[in-house]
Amino acid sequence: MASQNNSNQDKHIMISYNWKDSKELADKINDRLCDAGYNVWMDKGQMKGDIYEKMAQGVRNSHVLLMFMSYNYEKSQHCKREASLAADMDITVIPIRVQHGYEPGDRLRLLTAGQYYHDFSKGSFIDNYNELLDAIKAMDGIEVTRKAKTSIPAQIVKVPENFELLQFSQLSIPSTSNKRQRFQQLSIPKALPQPGNVPRIHSIGGRLTMQKVVDVINVSEAHSRVFPDLPVKKLAHCCTVLNDKDVYAIGGSTDGKDASATKQVCLLDLKKKALKWKEVAPMKVPRCALAAAVTVNGKIYVVGGANEKEDQLSSGEYYTPASNKWADISPMKQPRCRLAVVACKEYVYAMGGFGNDEFLSSVERFHPRNNLWKKVPSMKVPRRWLAAVALNDSHIYAIGGRSGVDEATTTQKSVERFNVSTNKWADVGEMNVGRACHAACVLQGKIYVSGGLDKDGFVVKSVECYDPSTDKWTIIGETQDGLFHHALVPV
Numbered sequence: 447m448a449s450q451n452n453s454n455q456d457k458h459i460m461i462s463y464n465w466k467d468s469k470e471l472a473d474k475i476n477d478r479l480c481d482a483g484y485n486v487w488m489d490k491g492q493m494k495g496d497i498y499e500k501m502a503q504g505v506r507n508s509h510v511l512l513m514f515m516s517y518n519y520e521k522s523q524h525c526k527r528e529a530s531l532a533a534d535m536d537i538t539v540i541p542i543r544v545q546h547g548y549e550p551g552d553r554l555r556l557l558t559a560g561q562y563y564h565d566f567s568k569g570s571f572i573d574n575y576n577e578l579l580d581a582i583k584a585m586d587g588i589e590v591t592r593k594a595k596t597s598i599p600a601q602i603v604k605v606p607e608n609f610e611l612l613q614f615s616q617l618s619i620p621s622t623s624n625k626r627q628r629f630q631q632l633s634i635p636k637a638l639p640q641p642g643n644v645p646r647i648h649s650i651g652g653r654l655t656m657q658k659v660v661d662v663i664n665v666s667e668a669h670s671r672v673f674p675d676l677p678v679k680k681l682a683h684c685c686t687v688l689n690d691k692d693v694y695a696i697g698g699s700t701d702g703k704d705a706s707a708t709k710q711v712c713l714l715d716l717k718k719k720a721l722k723w724k725e726v727a728p729m730k731v732p733r734c735a736l737a738a739a740v741t742v743n744g745k746i747y748v749v750g751g752a753n754e755k756e757d758q759l760s761s762g763e764y765y766t767p768a769s770n771k772w773a774d775i776s777p778m779k780q781p782r783c784r785l786a787v788v789a790c791k792e793y794v795y796a797m798g799g800f801g802n803d804e805f806l807s808s809v810e811r812f813h814p815r816n817n818l819w820k821k822v823p824s825m826k827v828p829r830r831w832l833a834a835v836a837l838n839d840s841h842i843y844a845i846g847g848r849s850g851v852d853e854a855t856t857t858q859k860s861v862e863r864f865n866v867s868t869n870k871w872a873d874v875g876e877m878n879v880g881r882a883c884h885a886a887c888v889l890q891g892k893i894y895v896s897g898g899l900d901k902d903g904f905v906v907k908s909v910e911c912y913d914p915s916t917d918k919w920t921i922i923g924e925t926q927d928g929l930f931h932h933a934l935v936p937v
Contacts, residue, residue, distance in 0.1 A: 458485040459582070460504050460537075462528040463514035468544045471566060472514060478575060484582075505531045510538050510582060513558070516545035520554055533557050538585060540578070541903070543567050549854070549902075559853065562654070562928060563903045584654055647887060647894055648673055649925070650695055651680035652932030654905070660927055662896050662909060662934065663889070676712060677723050682735040685933035686746055688767065691716045693935055695723075696748060699734040707732035707754045711765070716937060727770045730763050738787030740794055742814055747775070747794050749812075750782040758783045758801050762812070776817050778810050786834035788842055790866050795822075795836075797844055798829040805830055805849055809864070823869055825862050832858075833886035835893055837914065841865055843874070845895060846881040857882050857901040861912070861919075875917040879906050885934035894936075895919075897929030905930055 459479060463472040476488045487504045501524065505511065511532040519525045530553075532539055541550075541558040546567035550558065564581070566574045647663040649655065656679040676695060683698020693714040700706045709728035714721060729748060737751030737759075749762035758781040763772045778796055785799025785806070794812040796819075805828035810819045825844050832847030842864040850856035857880040862871050877895065884898025884906070893912040900906050905928035910919045 457509035458487040458504075458507060460508035460511045460528075460532075461486060461488040461514070462511055462519075462525060462532075463488075463544075464516060464519040464522050464525055466518045467516050468514040468519070471544055474571070475512070475575065475578070479579075479582075482579065501528055502531060504528075505535060505537060508532070508537055510540060510585065512578075513539050513541050513554075514544045515541055515550055515554060515558075515563075516543075516548050519544075520551055526553065529554065529557055540564065540581060542578070552852075555853070556851070558903065559851075561903060562899065562905045562930070565904070581654060584656055647889060647896075647934060647936050649885070649896060649927070649929050650685050650693075650933045650935060651676055651683055651698065652897070652927075652929050653681045653883075654928045654930070655932060656681065658927065660925070662925060662929075663894065663922075671721065673714070674721055674723060677725075678708075678710065678712075681931040683933060684737055684739040684748070685935050686739040686741055687935050687937055688741055688744065688746070690937065692767070693937060694726075694739065694746060694765075695933065696739050696746070697729060697733040697737045697751065707734040707752060709733075726767075727765070727772060729765075730772050730774065731759065731761060733759065735783045737783075738785060738796070740787050740789035742789045742792065742794060745814075747787070747789070747812070747814075749775075749778060749787055749794070749796050750785045750799060752783040757781075760801075764814075775812070775814075776819060778812075778819050779821065780806065780808060780810065782806060784830040786829075786832050786844065786847075788834050788836040790836040790842055791839055793866075795834075795842055795864075797825060797834060797842075798832050798847060800830040804828075823864075823871060825864075826871055826873070827858065827860060827862070829858065831882040831884075833881075833884050833895060835886050835888050837888055837893065838891070840867065841914075843886075843893060843912075845886050845893070846877060846884055846898065848882040853882070853899070853903060854901045857899070875912065875919055877910055877912075877919045878921050879908055879910070881906055883930040885929070885932050887934045887936045889936040894934070896925060896934055897932055899930050 461472050461476055476486050479486050505528055513529055541561050541563045543563050543565045564578050649660050649662050657676040659673045659675050679700045680695055680698040685695050687693050695712045709732045711726050711728055712723045713726045714723050732754045733751035735752045737748050739746050739748045746765040751759050760777040760781040762775040764775055765772050781801040782799035785796055787796045797809040799806050807824040807828040809822050809824055811822045812819050828849045829847030833845045836842050844862045846858045848856050859876040859880040861874050863874045864871050880901050881898030884895055886895045896909045898906045907924040908921050909923050911922050912919050
């Protein structure tokens with residue numbers, strides 16, 4: 447395939463399946479991938495000699511392994527060896543559910559943790575195959591330009607130009623063919639800005655979306671500016687906005703592995719007429735998963751994450767835009783990756799994450815003036831891959847995440863609120879959908895959450911909005927793209 451990533455041209459896609467229940471589907475997908483120009487390795491019963499060595503060669507020479515998951519697959523020693531070997535060799539695994547109602551056991555659940563499951567046990571084969579092909583293309587660095595099958599013009603249905611007349615009226619949203627939950631109403635906020643100063647929420651990067659920058663919420667199509675895509679792939683990264691005009695995309699991974707953690711920092715200057723990302727000074731340490739960034743007194747603080755050696759980090763650093771330089775800060779008391787960090791008043795708060803083989807509920811507070819970290823009360827629930835925001839400079843919200851290894855029982859809908867004056871956590875309204883690896887931001891006094899993975903490992907396409915005055919979350923629509931390990935910014 448001429449447009450494939452050069453590093454993958456000499457590798458194949460391996461189909462790992464069980465003959466008893468998946469051969470027909472495996473043959474069908476194999477034929478279509480071959481027709482699309484891919485090199486595919488699939489055992490069709492011709493393996494002779496040392497079967498284990500042939501299996502090992504198939505895995506070793508692959509850059510993607512398609513795992514056709516079913517109860518028969520899980521019982522097969524050959525299939526389990528292929529899956530385990532792929533994990534040991536750090537081969538990308540794409541889980542494919544082929545049996546309706548199948549839930550993986552502990553072993554396969556661990557091997558596919560955090561992965562999006564392509565469910566071929568229901569729905570249209572063509573839709574499922576196209577979604578799978580898009581995921582393979584995205585990993586090969588090929589831009590996916592497939593058109594949506596609905597007439598929705600953007601990622602979320604846009605508010606019409608006469609929005610000032612609507613005032614909490616309800617709009618119908620056309621149903622789509624996507625397999626996730628459908629949403630029928632979009633709430634229109636009362637107080638929307640006048641044209642010329644129209645805020646939007648953008649998703650930047652992500653596991654499936656990589657370099658893409660997409661609108662998640664846009665209240666007025668007529669006054670939109672098209673944001674360019676990132677110059678490089680980014681996932682498990684972080685983003686922050688300085689002075690409502692400078693968007694920074696910081697660190698992350700280029701392929702989802704800690705070993706590809708990067709120091710790179712990209713800036714999008716919204717003051718300029720021609721929008722273009724440019725590189726600024728890199729961080730001192732490569733960081734991904736999730737090195738979080740916030741702004742305090744015009745500086746950007748980044749803490750934690752994992753480096754290229756897959757070490758969990760306690761270190762931190764800050765960036766001064768005027769000098770284009772990074773400087774170290776004192777380390778946290780606890781190494782943390784997959785954490786959340788926010789700025790509230792004059793402090794930086796680091797919460798949750800994963801460190802020293804533990805799911806963390808602990809929270810630390812950093813004071814930039816004296817360069818010291820101090821422990822503050824822990825959250826009620828351990829959370830990694832959570833999202834967090836500060837609201838009204840008085841409260842911090844810890845949203846969703848996972849509290850244990852078993853995603854089916856530990857993916858959280860729950861939300862906790864920390865009062866920075868009283869130093870106390872309290873439960874607030876739950877989200878409608880449990881999420882991990884999602885993103886959140888604040889716009890016009892409300893909290894917006896997009897994407898993530900649910901308790902079954904599926905991408906959640908819904909967008910939820912939290913109104914602190916009612917303590918309720920409302921699903922306001924869904925994104926066309928599957929978003930997780932992405933960043934969300936309001937600009």
